[in-house]
Amino acid sequence: MNRFTTNPTVLAWIEDMKALLTPDNVVVIDGSEEQLEALRAEAVSTGEMIKLNEEKLPGCYYHRTKPNDVARVEDRTFICSREKENAGPTNNWCDPKEMYAKLYDIARGTYKGRTMYIIPFSMGPIGSPLAKAGIEVTDSIYVVLNMVIMTRVGKEVLTVLGDSNDWVRGLHAKCDVDPEKRYICQFPEDNTIISVNSAYGGNVLLGKKCFALRIASYQGWKEGWMAEHMLILGVENPEGEVKYVAAAFPSACGKTNLAMMIPPAYLREKGYKVWTVGDDIAWMRIGPDGRLYAINPENGFFGVAPGTNEHSNYNALASTKKNTIFTNVAINNDDNTVWWEGLDKNPPQNATDWKGNPWNPSMFVKADKSTYAAHPNSRFTAPAVNCPCISSEFDKGAGVPISAIIFGGRRAKCAPLVYQSKDWKNGVFVGSSMASETTAAAAGAVGVVRRDPMAMLPFCGYHMGDYFQHWLDMGEKLGDKAPKIFNVNWFRTDDEGNFVWPGFGDNMRVLNWILARCEGKVDAVETPIGFVPKAEDIDLTDLEGFDIETLKSILTVDKDVWTKEAAEIEEHYKKFGDKLPAELRTQLENLKAALA
Ligand code: OXD
Ligand code: MN
Numbered sequence: 001m002n003r004f005t006t007n008p009t010v011l012a013w014i015e016d017m018k019a020l021l022t023p024d025n026v027v028v029i030d031g032s033e034e035q036l037e038a039l040r041a042e043a044v045s046t047g048e049m050i051k052l053n054e055e056k057l058p059g060c061y062y063h064r065t066k067p068n069d070v071a072r073v074e075d076r077t078f079i080c081s082r083e084k085e086n087a088g089p090t091n092n093w094c095d096p097k098e099m100y101a102k103l104y105d106i107a108r109g110t111y112k113g114r115t116m117y118i119i120p121f122s123m124g125p126i127g128s129p130l131a132k133a134g135i136e137v138t139d140s141i142y143v144v145l146n147m148v149i150m151t152r153v154g155k156e157v158l159t160v161l162g163d164s165n166d167w168v169r170g171l172h173a174k175c176d177v178d179p180e181k182r183y184i185c186q187f188p189e190d191n192t193i194i195s196v197n198s199a200y201g202g203n204v205l206l207g208k209k210c211f212a213l214r215i216a217s218y219q220g221w222k223e224g225w226m227a228e229h230m231l232i233l234g235v236e237n238p239e240g241e242v243k244y245v246a247a248a249f250p251s252a253c254g255k256t257n258l259a260m261m262i263p264p265a266y267l268r269e270k271g272y273k274v275w276t277v278g279d280d281i282a283w284m285r286i287g288p289d290g291r292l293y294a295i296n297p298e299n300g301f302f303g304v305a306p307g308t309n310e311h312s313n314y315n316a317l318a319s320t321k322k323n324t325i326f327t328n329v330a331i332n333n334d335d336n337t338v339w340w341e342g343l344d345k346n347p348p349q350n351a352t353d354w355k356g357n358p359w360n361p362s363m364f365v366k367a368d369k370s371t372y373a374a375h376p377n378s379r380f381t382a383p384a385v386n387c388p389c390i391s392s393e394f395d396k397g398a399g400v401p402i403s404a405i406i407f408g409g410r411r412a413k414c415a416p417l418v419y420q421s422k423d424w425k426n427g428v429f430v431g432s433s434m435a436s437e438t439t440a441a442a443a444g445a446v447g448v449v450r451r452d453p454m455a456m457l458p459f460c461g462y463h464m465g466d467y468f469q470h471w472l473d474m475g476e477k478l479g480d481k482a483p484k485i486f487n488v489n490w491f492r493t494d495d496e497g498n499f500v501w502p503g504f505g506d507n508m509r510v511l512n513w514i515l516a517r518c519e520g521k522v523d524a525v526e527t528p529i530g531f532v533p534k535a536e537d538i539d540l541t542d543l544e545g546f547d548i549e550t551l552k553s554i555l556t557v558d559k560d561v562w563t564k565e566a567a568e569i570e571e572h573y574k575k576f577g578d579k580l581p582a583e584l585r586t587q588l589e590n591l592k593a594a595l596a
Helices: 008-021 033-046 097-106 141-150 155-161 208-223 255-259 265-270 312-317 424-432 464-481 504-518 546-553 559-572 580-593
Strands: 026-029 062-065 077-079 114-121 132-138 167-173 183-186 192-196 226-228 230-236 242-248 272-278 281-286 291-296 301-306 325-327 328-330 337-338 379-383 400-408 418-420 433-438 447-449 484-488 523-525 528-532
Touching: 008 097, 008 114, 008 132, 008 167, 033 062, 033 141, 097 167, 097 192, 114 141, 114 155, 114 208, 132 141, 132 155, 132 208, 141 208, 141 301, 141 325, 141 328, 141 379, 167 208, 183 208, 208 226, 208 281, 208 464, 226 242, 226 464, 230 255, 230 281, 230 400, 230 504, 242 504, 255 301, 265 528, 281 464, 291 464, 301 312, 312 379, 400 424, 400 504, 418 504, 424 464, 424 484, 424 580, 447 559, 484 504, 559 580
Parallel strands: 026 114, 062 325, 077 183, 132 167, 167 192, 242 400, 400 484
Antiparallel strands: 114 132, 183 192, 226 281, 230 242, 230 272, 281 291, 291 400, 301 379, 325 379, 328 337, 418 484, 418 528, 433 447, 523 528
16 A cells, blocks of 8 residues: 555554454555456456456446345445434444444454455545545455546545545445445545445445445535535537536435437427436536536446346446446346346247346246346436536536535325425425335335435434535535526326326426526416426427327316325424424425415
């Protein structure tokens, strides 16, 4: 390590990690292609990774995790702040001293006979004023190779860091992948993350959820910026101007699809384009001109494979065609490529499923997920540069100015297709009460409302009441330069339970209304919840079988439904006790009064 840095805080921590983990070898990931190629070859030789068809999927590899280790584990994720109060009611908490002791006991000596890889990484373009550095140590080549795609890795990170202590320590130890001893712990006050007994993406690629959301949300609170679970996209109009929006959705609401959407043909012909800046996380700061600027701190997409196809998300699929790592999908043995449910209508006849067992389509029973070739949460890790619609701003450190913030969720009857909050404070109220209904795709009852404020429920690294206050404070600072806040709901259903709105690329019609509102170019109807479009202002050109009456049916604000909603929000707010900002209580009272 001394070859790469003289930073005393880095060198001391690495010595501590060596003493704790007792690796046989230590390798610093310098970011060179030779080193990475050697690691790929080693992973293939040990069976950790499978090299896929070089002609059809150049530079692509396959990996299987243990069947007990296929998703993030919220019940084993902890925020270890010194005071329990600071983790708040929505996080698991443990006293940091106790948790360090427990985790060190679990990790102690587990690198014996193994190599410790030291990964210096940057969240955000290296050197950007909005970026931050981290160092992850791991005993998994799979983690190294995924981190190389998902973040900016290499010795330049250490050069730019210099002697600063502003970097995040990340310890990952695979241990025995024992679910009983699996812990994903954040220590926000120490800039530290420790993850043990997992080898699955979201738990071990520590730059992503652990750093870029849980730790960074805390840093943002302390330092006056925001780390949000948001995609960032740019809409280019026929005049060539690009306006940017950031949008937060809970899982299973089509976030990656929206981030990479293709506008309907008639808009493309006019010259409209969508550019992707990010699909999952946004770091946002007030820029020199007083506006809110966002970067995507990541460098790749860790996307859910099942359901991704040429029609649902052409750009995501295209992003996976080279230099991609596939995890827990199926392998087509005839040509050594990959397959997953929903990729196409030609399942491979001779496949190996995600558990490593022989699979063919006759074994598939739709209602029984255990018969699926790919795990429902199987993933691709794809470099952002592969994306055909990646924004030219993606790699620039300055970030993009955000015109609109969009919240959304799956609501069969409640929220209209789109509405605009009355102002920033009211928008914070909308985000704080955000919710989504469970679908048949997840275990458990269908249609259960889960409140997921700003889609940050599993990712906020401190008390959510303080987080809401931080949002309100940011609005004060932004003043009239604040982005406008909207809510969308692509999932309203008719009386038979069918989705009414076509979604996907047609969501562009809604984005255009949102941007027109931001520019003050279009009127709206004021309702108790905010401003709803006049039906004639949503362009329905070429939308076959969809008329203005149908549109009106999903723009309605039903007072009875919303009165019930207000009561549920009141219940939801009780959790936050006296940390709930008074402003949000006022907002709720205003809503109730407007509905009465
Ligand atoms: C993700 C998630 O994987 O939000 O991005 O769960
Ligand atoms: Mn996410």
